[in-house]
Amino acid sequence: MRRLLVTGGAGFIGTNFVRYWAGKYPADRMIVLDALTYAGNVSNLDAVKEHPGFRFVQGDICDDSLVNNLMTAERLDTIVHFAAESHVDRSITGPDAFIRTNVVGTHTLLKAAKHTWLDDKTRSGPCRFHHVSTDEVYGSLGSGDSPFTEQTPYAPNSPYSASKAASDHLVRAYHHTYGLPVTISNCSNNYGPYHFPEKLIPLVILNALEGKPLPLYGDGRNVRDWLYVEDHCCGIECVLQKGRVGEVYNIGGSSERQNAEVVRKLCALLDELKPRADGRSYCEQITFVPDRPGHDRRYAMDTHKIASALGWSARETFDSGMRKTVQWYIANLRWCMEIRNTRYAGDRLGLIT
Secondary structure (H helix, E strand, O other): OEEEEOOOOOOHHHHHHHHHHHHHHHOOOOEEEEEEOOOOOOHHHHHHHHOOOEEEEEOOOOOHHHHHHHHHHOOEEEEOOOOOOOOOOHHHOOOOOHHHHHHHHHHHHHHHHHHHHHOOOOOOOOEEEEEEEEEHOOOOOOOOOOOOOOOOOOOOOHHHHHHHHHHHHHHHHHHHHHHOOEEEEOEEEEEOOOOOOOOHHHHHHHHHHHHOOEEEEEEOOEEEEEEEEEHHHHHHHHHHHHHOOOEEEEOOOOOOOEEEHHHHHHHHHHHHHOOOOOOOOOHHHEEEEEOOOOOOOOEEEOOOOHHHHHHOOOOOOOOHHHHHHHHHHHHHHHHHHHHHHHHOOOOOOOOOO
C-alpha cells in the first residue's frame, strides 16, 4: 500500500491521475494538495471524494510548513508532482508566477522529502519522488530532426519551459547530491477530459459550438505530439511501479500533428456528432491570428526507453482519443461553461503550444 501526495491533483492531468489511481489501487492513501488557482477545480474530484483513503487539502506547494506537516502527519512515501503553471502564453505576459510555482514550489517539495525520508528517516520503507515534466524543456525541432530522447540537451525557449527545465534540474540534483529516490517523466501535449478551456482542444470545441472563431497561430503548421491523458496516467503508473530510481522517461503519444490538422479533425468530429443548425462545417470558423513570440515549431517524442524498459505504450490512437475527447466535452458542456465563466481570470483565451 502506498501513501501518496499528489500535487496539483485538481488540475487537468492531476485530476485524471487521481481518478485513475483511486480506481486501480483502492487500498492506497491519497492526499491531494492543490492551491485551486484559476485552472484547478475541486469538483473534478467528486467521483473520489468519498473514497476512504482520499483527502483533499487546499494549499500552496511553496508553503514549507504545510508540506512538511503533511509529509509527517500522513507518513507519505510517494510524491507525484503535477502542480505547475503551464500555459505558455501566460508565461510570456507574466513569468513571475511560473518561477515561483514551478521552481520554488518544486524545491519546497524536494526539501520536505529529503527532510522526512533521509534526514529524520521517518519512513523506513521504499519512497519515491516522481516529477512530471514536459517535452518543451528540449526546445524546438526542425521538420527533419529526430524526436527528442532522454539524452536530448535542454534548450527551453519560453519562461514556462525554462521554469520546468529548472525544476527538472533540481530534482536530478537532489538525487545525485543527497540520494533522494526520484524519477522524472517528460510528456508530450496531453488532451482529454477536464482540460481547462484555455488550451487548444477544449477552446476549439467550445468556440465552435458557440459560433465563435477558431483561432490558429501563424500558419497553423506548428507540430505537436498528442498524448491521451489516461495513457499518460498509465505511463506514470509504470514509472512508479517499475521505473529505476534516478532515471528519466519520455512519455508521448506517437501522434505528431500540425495544429491546423488538429483543428480540422475537431471540426470533422463536431460536424458528425453535433452538426451546426445551418448544415455548414465548423471549419468555416477557422481564423488565423498573428503568431506568438518564440513559438516553437515542432515537438516529437521518442518513447523507446519506456516501451522497452517498462512495457508501456499508448493505447489510444489520435483518432480514437480525439473521438472520446469530443464526446466527453459534448456530454459535459455545462461543466465547461461553468469553469470558463466562473474560474477564468478574464484575459484573452490563448492556445497551448
